[in-house]
Amino acid sequence: MQLLDIKNLTIELPTEDGVIRAVDKVNLSLKEGEVHALVGESGSGKSLIAKAIVGVLNERWRITADRMHWRGVDLMRLSPEKRRKVVGRDMAMIYQEPRRSLDPTAKIFEQVAESLPDECFKAGFFGRKKERKVKVKALLHKVGIRDDERISSSYPHELSEGVCQKVMIAMAIARNPQLLIADEPTTALESTTRAQVFRLLKSLNQLKNMSILMISHELEEITQWSHAIHVLYCGQMVEAGPTKKVFTDPYHPYTQALVKSLPDYAHGLGHKAPFYALKGTIPPLQHLPIGCRLGPRCPQAQRECVATPVLVKSHGHSYACHFPLNREKKKCNPC
Amino acid sequence: MLDYLFRRLSLLLFMLFALTAFTFSLNYLFPGDLLTNFSGQVNTSFSQSQMLEEKYHIDDNVLVQYGAFVSRLFQGDWGVSLSSGQTVASHVALLLPATLELCFYALVVAILLGIPAGIITSAYHKKWPDKVISTLTLLGFSIPVFWLALLLIMVFCLGFGWFPMSGRIGLLYEIPAVTNFILLDIWLLGFPYGGQAFLDALHHLALPTVVLAMYPTTVLTRFTRDSMLNVLEQNYIKTARAKGLNRRQIILDHALRNALLPVIKQIGLQFSTLITLAMVTEVIFSWPGVGRWLIDSIYQRDYPAIQGGLLAVSMFVIFANMLADLTHSLLDPVSRNQSHGKV
Known part of the structure; x- marks a missing residue:
C-alpha cells in the first residue's frame, strides 16, 4: 500500500x-x-x-x-x-x-x-x-x-x-x-x-x-x-527510482555527475587526480534559470532545454531530461 | 551556584564603592561650605566647627575623609537636612517605603497585565487581538506620564469624584508608622475601622498606581510579545509541534518558559525608569515619597538631603537589578552554571 x-x-x-x-x-x-x-x-x-x-x-x-x-x-x-x-x-x-x-x-x-x-x-x-x-x-x-x-x-x-x-x-x-x-x-x-x-x-x-x-x-x-532514491537539483526532481538502477545506469546527466563524483578508492586515485564535478555552481534562488534548471551547467544541454522537461517514467524509474543518457537499447548480441 | 553568588556579590561591592565615591565627591562639587555640605549644619559657632572638623576629618587627606564617610553611612549617620533640621536617615526611612510601595504595586500591575497581554498578542499574531493590544501599548508607551496623570485627575477626581486627588490616606485616619508601608501598617494596627482605612488607602493608591504602571505594562507587553514570537520561531518549537503536542501545550510547556527568561531581566532594567517616573507621579499626586522629597530638596539646595536621597534611590535600583539578575540565573539552566557574574 x-x-x-x-x-x-x-x-x-x-x-x-x-x-x-x-x-x-x-x-x-x-x-x-x-x-x-x-x-x-x-x-x-x-x-x-x-x-x-x-x-x-x-x-x-x-x-x-x-x-x-x-x-x-x-x-x-x-x-x-x-x-x-x-x-x-x-x-x-x-x-x-x-x-x-x-x-x-x-x-x-x-x-x-x-x-x-x-x-x-x-x-x-x-x-x-x-x-x-x-x-x-x-x-x-x-x-x-x-x-x-x-x-x-x-x-x-x-x-x-x-x-x-x-x-x-x-x-x-x-x-x-x-x-x-x-x-x-x-x-x-x-x-x-x-x-x-x-x-x-x-x-x-x-x-x-x-x-x-x-x-x-x-x-x-x-x-x-x-530501496529508492530521489535526486533533486535546485528544487526540481531530476531522477527517481530504485537505488541500484539509478546508480548503475543513471539517465540524467546530474545523477551521472553525482555518481561520478564519488571517489572510487577501490581502483586507486592517481596522484593529484582531479575529482569529477560539473562546471559552475548551483544558481542562487533569485536567479534560477528557466526550463531545466541544470541547463547552464549540463554537458548535454541543447536548445530544447529551455523548456522544462516532463517527468518520464519507465519501469519505476523516472527522470526529467530531454536528452537522457543510457537510453539506447542494448543490443542482444553485441558484436 | 554559590560560586556565582559570591562573584556577583563581589561585583556589587565595586558598584557600591563607585556609588559612595561619587556621593562623597558631591560634597566637594556642590557649592557652599564643605563642612555644611558634610554635616548639614549652618551658622555653627567656633567650638561647634572645631568639633565637626574633627568628626569629619576635614584636616586629614581625602582618603581618610572617605573612610570616615563610609563608616558614618554604615552607622546610619547620613547628616542633617538643611531645610528641616532633621536627620536625612530618618527622612529616607520614612519616605522610601512610600515610594517602594507605589513602585511595587505598579510593577505587580505591570506584570499581571503586561505578560498575559504579551502572550495573547503572540498567540494571535497578526490577528485582531494582536493588532488591538499592540496599538494600545503604543499609545500607552508614548503618553507622557504627567499628562496622563493630569488627565486621570481631571476625569476621575474632578469629574466623577471617584478617587481622591492627593495623599496616601484620608485625614480621618491616624496610622502610626511601623513599617511605613501603609497597607501593612493598617493591617498590623488592627483597629476597629481597619477595613475602611484599608479601602481608603486603596482608593488613594489607585490613580498613582495606574499612572505609574502604564509605562512598564506597555514595555513588558511589547517585550513579552517579541520574546514569544522569537521563541516560537525556534527549532525546538517545531520539534514539539512535530511531536504532536497541541498549541496550549507548546505555549505553556515550552515557549513560555523560554520567552520569560529575558523578560525577567527586563523587569530588573525597568526599575530605574520606574523610580524616575515615580518622582513625577509623586509630585503630581502629592505622594509623600522619596522622589518628591528629592525634587523639593533640589529646589531648596538642601545638599545633604540630595546626597542621601541619591544614595538611597541608587542603592535600591542596584539591589533590584541584582535581584532580577539572580532570579534569572537561578531559573535559566544555561546561565545557571556560569561562574562569572556580569554587571
Missing part, C-alpha cells in the same frame, strides 16, 4: 521581487517498510519538502500540491488541528541540528516523556509516573544511550551533539511512527556516532518495518540500504 503519495508538490516564497519557486512540482511516493533517500546539494529544497510533509514550515511559504496523500487521506485538505494529530500519530521527524531542536530549559527526561503518547500507558493515574520512567529508560537504551540516569537528568546544553541526536531519535520513535523523516541526521556527528546512528535507523527499518525518508549527503552510506 502507498503510505505517502505526493504529486506536484510546489513550495514558493513570495518576495518583493516576485515569487521564488524553491521546490518545483516534485512527485514522491513511498510504500510501507521502504527506505527512500532524498539526495541533492544544499539549497536544493530537500529540507523544505520534509518540513512541508510534516507541516512545520513557516507561514510565509506557500505550499501547493495536487495531492499529498497519507494512507489515502489528503493532508492538504485537513484542518491544521486534524493534520497535526495525524502527523503526530504516524510520522516523526529528526532535524538537522539536534541541540537546537531540544528545549534548552527542559531536562531530557521531560522532553522524552512528553513525546510518549497517552495511549501507551497501562497503569492508572498513580502508577503512571513510574511507568513513564521505565518507558523513557527503555527508549534511551534503545537508541544506545547507556548512562540513562545522567543523561535524562541533564539539560541539552550539557550534552554532546551526538547524544542530542540520539535523544532526538528516541523522541521520534517514542510514538512508534510509521514514517520517520530524517533530515540530515548525521551531518553534525563524528564518524563513529554516525555509523551508530545509521545502524540504529537500519535496524528500526528492518525490525519494526518503519518507513524512512532519509535526507542525506552520505551517498555511499545511503546506497547500501535504501
Whole structure:
C-alpha cells in the first residue's frame, strides 16, 4: 500500500521581487517498510519538502500540491488541528541540528516523556509516573544511550551533539511512527556516532518495518540500504527510482555527475587526480534559470532545454531530461 | 551556584564603592561650605566647627575623609537636612517605603497585565487581538506620564469624584508608622475601622498606581510579545509541534518558559525608569515619597538631603537589578552554571 503519495508538490516564497519557486512540482511516493533517500546539494529544497510533509514550515511559504496523500487521506485538505494529530500519530521527524531542536530549559527526561503518547500507558493515574520512567529508560537504551540516569537528568546544553541526536531519535520513535523523516541526521556527528546512528535507523527499518525518508549527503552510506532514491537539483526532481538502477545506469546527466563524483578508492586515485564535478555552481534562488534548471551547467544541454522537461517514467524509474543518457537499447548480441 | 553568588556579590561591592565615591565627591562639587555640605549644619559657632572638623576629618587627606564617610553611612549617620533640621536617615526611612510601595504595586500591575497581554498578542499574531493590544501599548508607551496623570485627575477626581486627588490616606485616619508601608501598617494596627482605612488607602493608591504602571505594562507587553514570537520561531518549537503536542501545550510547556527568561531581566532594567517616573507621579499626586522629597530638596539646595536621597534611590535600583539578575540565573539552566557574574 502507498503510505505517502505526493504529486506536484510546489513550495514558493513570495518576495518583493516576485515569487521564488524553491521546490518545483516534485512527485514522491513511498510504500510501507521502504527506505527512500532524498539526495541533492544544499539549497536544493530537500529540507523544505520534509518540513512541508510534516507541516512545520513557516507561514510565509506557500505550499501547493495536487495531492499529498497519507494512507489515502489528503493532508492538504485537513484542518491544521486534524493534520497535526495525524502527523503526530504516524510520522516523526529528526532535524538537522539536534541541540537546537531540544528545549534548552527542559531536562531530557521531560522532553522524552512528553513525546510518549497517552495511549501507551497501562497503569492508572498513580502508577503512571513510574511507568513513564521505565518507558523513557527503555527508549534511551534503545537508541544506545547507556548512562540513562545522567543523561535524562541533564539539560541539552550539557550534552554532546551526538547524544542530542540520539535523544532526538528516541523522541521520534517514542510514538512508534510509521514514517520517520530524517533530515540530515548525521551531518553534525563524528564518524563513529554516525555509523551508530545509521545502524540504529537500519535496524528500526528492518525490525519494526518503519518507513524512512532519509535526507542525506552520505551517498555511499545511503546506497547500501535504501530501496529508492530521489535526486533533486535546485528544487526540481531530476531522477527517481530504485537505488541500484539509478546508480548503475543513471539517465540524467546530474545523477551521472553525482555518481561520478564519488571517489572510487577501490581502483586507486592517481596522484593529484582531479575529482569529477560539473562546471559552475548551483544558481542562487533569485536567479534560477528557466526550463531545466541544470541547463547552464549540463554537458548535454541543447536548445530544447529551455523548456522544462516532463517527468518520464519507465519501469519505476523516472527522470526529467530531454536528452537522457543510457537510453539506447542494448543490443542482444553485441558484436 | 554559590560560586556565582559570591562573584556577583563581589561585583556589587565595586558598584557600591563607585556609588559612595561619587556621593562623597558631591560634597566637594556642590557649592557652599564643605563642612555644611558634610554635616548639614549652618551658622555653627567656633567650638561647634572645631568639633565637626574633627568628626569629619576635614584636616586629614581625602582618603581618610572617605573612610570616615563610609563608616558614618554604615552607622546610619547620613547628616542633617538643611531645610528641616532633621536627620536625612530618618527622612529616607520614612519616605522610601512610600515610594517602594507605589513602585511595587505598579510593577505587580505591570506584570499581571503586561505578560498575559504579551502572550495573547503572540498567540494571535497578526490577528485582531494582536493588532488591538499592540496599538494600545503604543499609545500607552508614548503618553507622557504627567499628562496622563493630569488627565486621570481631571476625569476621575474632578469629574466623577471617584478617587481622591492627593495623599496616601484620608485625614480621618491616624496610622502610626511601623513599617511605613501603609497597607501593612493598617493591617498590623488592627483597629476597629481597619477595613475602611484599608479601602481608603486603596482608593488613594489607585490613580498613582495606574499612572505609574502604564509605562512598564506597555514595555513588558511589547517585550513579552517579541520574546514569544522569537521563541516560537525556534527549532525546538517545531520539534514539539512535530511531536504532536497541541498549541496550549507548546505555549505553556515550552515557549513560555523560554520567552520569560529575558523578560525577567527586563523587569530588573525597568526599575530605574520606574523610580524616575515615580518622582513625577509623586509630585503630581502629592505622594509623600522619596522622589518628591528629592525634587523639593533640589529646589531648596538642601545638599545633604540630595546626597542621601541619591544614595538611597541608587542603592535600591542596584539591589533590584541584582535581584532580577539572580532570579534569572537561578531559573535559566544555561546561565545557571556560569561562574562569572556580569554587571
